[in-house]
Amino acid sequence: MAGGADQLFQVSDLNAYYGKSHILHGVSFDVARGEVISLLGRNGSGRSTTLKAIMGLVMPAAGSIRLQGRELAGRRPFLVCRSGIGYVPEEREIFTNLTVDENLRLGVQPAVAGAPVWTIEQMFDYFPRLKERRNTMAGSLSGGEQQMLTMCRALLGNPLLMLIDEPTEGLAPKIVAAVGDMIRDIHRRGVAVILVEQKLTIALKVSSRVCVMGHGQIVFEGTPGDLAAHPTLLDEWLAV
Numbered sequence: 001m002a003g004g005a006d007q008l009f010q011v012s013d014l015n016a017y018y019g020k021s022h023i024l025h026g027v028s029f030d031v032a033r034g035e036v037i038s039l040l041g042r043n044g045s046g047r048s049t050t051l052k053a054i055m056g057l058v059m060p061a062a063g064s065i066r067l068q069g070r071e072l073a074g075r076r077p078f079l080v081c082r083s084g085i086g087y088v089p090e091e092r093e094i095f096t097n098l099t100v101d102e103n104l105r106l107g108v109q110p111a112v113a114g115a116p117v118w119t120i121e122q123m124f125d126y127f128p129r130l131k132e133r134r135n136t137m138a139g140s141l142s143g144g145e146q147q148m149l150t151m152c153r154a155l156l157g158n159p160l161l162m163l164i165d166e167p168t169e170g171l172a173p174k175i176v177a178a179v180g181d182m183i184r185d186i187h188r189r190g191v192a193v194i195l196v197e198q199k200l201t202i203a204l205k206v207s208s209r210v211c212v213m214g215h216g217q218i219v220f221e222g223t224p225g226d227l228a229a230h231p232t233l234l235d236e237w238l239a240v
């Protein structure tokens with residue numbers, strides 16, 4: 001897909017290093033408005049680094065990152081965030097010595113043009129457990145609850161695009177299902193998602209396209225159906 005009217009986000013020829021280690025070798029993909037795509041791959045294939053490079057947490061050495069045509073490569077993380085990209089990192093990042101409610105309120109920022117607006121009450125509808133614990137210090141939440149809090153806080157930034165890194169890692173099945181529902185709702189309201197997810201069943205169910213990464217490059221791009229039709233791909237790039 002090249003620059004159509006529904007084009008939202010485009011990464012092209014992204015290269016990134018940690019020190020002298022060349023990690024991303026020309027990563028390119030795009031996301032349409034409101035589209036959910038998954039970045040798949042084995043551990044160490046470069047999925048998290050791709051998200052960090054988009055957020056400006058890892059400085060891209062080369063390449064371009066565009067949201068609605070606007071270049072973001074090399075921008076500081078808070079500017080990337082403010083331009084309409086929400087980020088849920090692999091490591092749950094919450095303020096442990098603030099309450100659940102305070103953490104959520106800190107996530108709120110004005111919606112950029114065209115982005116739907118979310119409320120704290122809606123977050124409590126997704127995850128009633130957070131409502132029960134709204135006045136509790138976030139540091140005393142379980143790992144799963146902290147993960148929900150991180151997702152909700154990012155969504156309250158009213159983004160056009162959410163980057164979500166392994167949201168269901170270590171969660172109980174019931175909460176995994178709630179996270180799946182939330183991602184489908186995000187999609188329904190027109191927010192695009194780049195999902196990094198180890199659980200293939202969820203990734204294939206919620207996304208319209210998948211990109212498989214290997215050794216810091218995209219080695220396959222297609223629909224979940226295309227991926228299922230290439231069992232050798234699964235063996236080569238996804239099996240553990």
Ligand SMILES: Nc1ncnc2c1ncn2[C@@H]1O[C@H](COP(=O)(O)OP(=O)(O)O)[C@@H](O)[C@H]1O
Pocket residue numbers: 018021023041042043044045046047048049050
């Ligand atoms: N902070 C870091 N410093 C040095 N190397 C890193 C760092 N983070 C990740 N790497 C390396 O970069 C490569 C890609 O990692 P990552 O993007 O985290 O992969 P994935 O998310 O697909 O598991 C791996 O070889 C990993 O060891």
Ligand SMILES: [Mg+2]
Pocket residue numbers: 047048049090
């Ligand atoms: Mg990772």
